Each structure stands twice: as structure tokens, then as C-alpha cells.
Amino acid sequence: MSGTLVLNATYEPLGVVSERRALILVLNSRATMIEDSGVVLHFTGGEISLPSVIKLNRYVRVPYRHAVPLSRRALFARDGGRCVYCAAPATSIDHVVPRSRGGGHTWENVVSACHKCNHLKADKPLKDLGWRLRSIPREPVGAAWRVLGTGRADVRWVPYLEPFGVSSATA
Ligand SMILES: [Zn+2]
Known part of the structure; x- marks a missing residue:
């Protein structure tokens, strides 16, 4: 239940x-x-x-x-359950600006991603890969x-x- x-x-x-x-x-x-x-x-x-x-x-x-708590489930819901890079079903959370480069764990910097894109991206910035976000990450309202x-x-x-x-x- x-x-x-x-x-x-x-x-x-x-x-x-x-x-x-x-x-x-x-x-x-x-x-x-x-x-x-x-x-x-x-x-x-x-x-x-x-x-x-x-x-x-x-x-x-x-x-x-209240601010919306940032959880995996809420994040997947915001992004429609899809990888923001290739639209495959999302299986992981990606930090757009990698944490190792100072990116925060915030609604504006986390997105749903598939395992393949997450693995390929690793800690590289988006511009180095030539990738683009399908939408700008925001806190849901x-x-x-x-x-x-x-x-x-x-x-x-x-x-x-x-x-x-x-x-x-x-x-
Ligand atoms: Zn993907």
C-alpha cells in the first residue's frame, strides 16, 4: 500500500x-x-x-x-523518465557540471540519464562532448x-x- x-x-x-x-x-x-x-x-x-x-x-x-525535495523518483518524474541526452529510458542520475568540477546536487544541475550516456560523459563538461540538454533543468513547480x-x-x-x-x- x-x-x-x-x-x-x-x-x-x-x-x-x-x-x-x-x-x-x-x-x-x-x-x-x-x-x-x-x-x-x-x-x-x-x-x-x-x-x-x-x-x-x-x-x-x-x-x-515547501521546496520540492530532490529525490531520484522526483527527478525521473520531472524528466519524463527519459535520458535528457538521448531519450532512452533513464536509469541513473547525472550531474551536468560534474561534482568533481564543483557542480552542485541541485535541481538546476541534476538530470535523468541512461547508463550509456552517464558512462560516456563521465566527468567531461558537455561542451567537450558537443552534447546538448533537451531542456534546461529547473526545480519543478x-x-x-x-x-x-x-x-x-x-x-x-x-x-x-x-x-x-x-x-x-x-x-
Ligand atoms: Zn542516454
């Missing part, structure tokens, strides 16, 4: 909580179940489905935006990244994340 996606009353994605925490919110009428996880919890006298997606019944103001940044995702969540900056190819 990957947890439960929590949406604001406006359907804006807020984050991920455990299924049990989500169930308590639903039972206390603080949230409504939008998608069922298919996992049924049995107890004395009955059974109940654990939620995959819930929506808060009252709007919650989000006080400030949009409410859906609060969820993707946690490194957890479920296919049932895709329709709820799509309007907030995530395409189905990346979730």
Missing part, C-alpha cells in the same frame, strides 16, 4: 498520509472518500474499504510552499509535486494530479 492521497476541498493535492489516518478523517466526517484502495479492513461486526484518495470537507489554507516529492504514487492518483502539473507519463 502506498498511502492515501489527500486533496484540499478545492481538489488541490496536499500530500500523502497513511490509509489508517485517512480512514479516521473520513469516519470523523472531516474528509470524504473519493477513490477506494480495494483493500478491505475487517473488524468485529463489519468491514470497511481503505481509501486511496480523500478530499477534505473544509478548505485548508496552505501557509507556504505545481501543487502535485507535494505528492511526487514524497516519492510515493499510485496510478489511481494520476487523474487528480494531472490538473496540477503532472502528466500521466511521469506519475
Whole structure:
């Protein structure tokens, strides 16, 4: 189980909580179940489905935006799961300016790469190889990244994340 996606009353994605925490919110009428996880919890006298997606019944103001944590999963999602140099499926993380040359481990300097390109590039600067990035690496923006940044995702969540900056190819 990957947890439960929590949406604001406006359907804006807020984050991920455990299924049990989500169930308590639903039972206390603080949230409504939008998608069922298919996992049924049995107890004395009955059974109940654990939620995959819930929506808060009252709007919650989000006080400030956290930076999106830089994780392998979030990085692959940003780059569409493809190598930024040759578009093959990504299998590794590359530092555009190599760490050995002072490149930082930041959203602006890390990209998804395939093993072959990563190996060929090694610690050479891009201009020495004549390579070009398909897009300029940036920190991702949009409410859906609060969820993707946690490194957890479920296919049932895709329709709820799509309007907030995530395409189905990346979730
Ligand atoms: Zn490649």
C-alpha cells in the first residue's frame, strides 16, 4: 500500500498520509472518500474499504510552499523518465557540471540519464562532448509535486494530479 492521497476541498493535492489516518478523517466526517484502495479492513461486526484518495470537507489554507525535495523518483518524474541526452529510458542520475568540477546536487544541475550516456560523459563538461540538454533543468513547480516529492504514487492518483502539473507519463 502506498498511502492515501489527500486533496484540499478545492481538489488541490496536499500530500500523502497513511490509509489508517485517512480512514479516521473520513469516519470523523472531516474528509470524504473519493477513490477506494480495494483493500478491505475487517473488524468485529463489519468491514470497511481503505481509501486511496480523500478530499477534505473544509478548505485548508496552505501557509507556504515547501521546496520540492530532490529525490531520484522526483527527478525521473520531472524528466519524463527519459535520458535528457538521448531519450532512452533513464536509469541513473547525472550531474551536468560534474561534482568533481564543483557542480552542485541541485535541481538546476541534476538530470535523468541512461547508463550509456552517464558512462560516456563521465566527468567531461558537455561542451567537450558537443552534447546538448533537451531542456534546461529547473526545480519543478505545481501543487502535485507535494505528492511526487514524497516519492510515493499510485496510478489511481494520476487523474487528480494531472490538473496540477503532472502528466500521466511521469506519475
Ligand atoms: Zn542516454
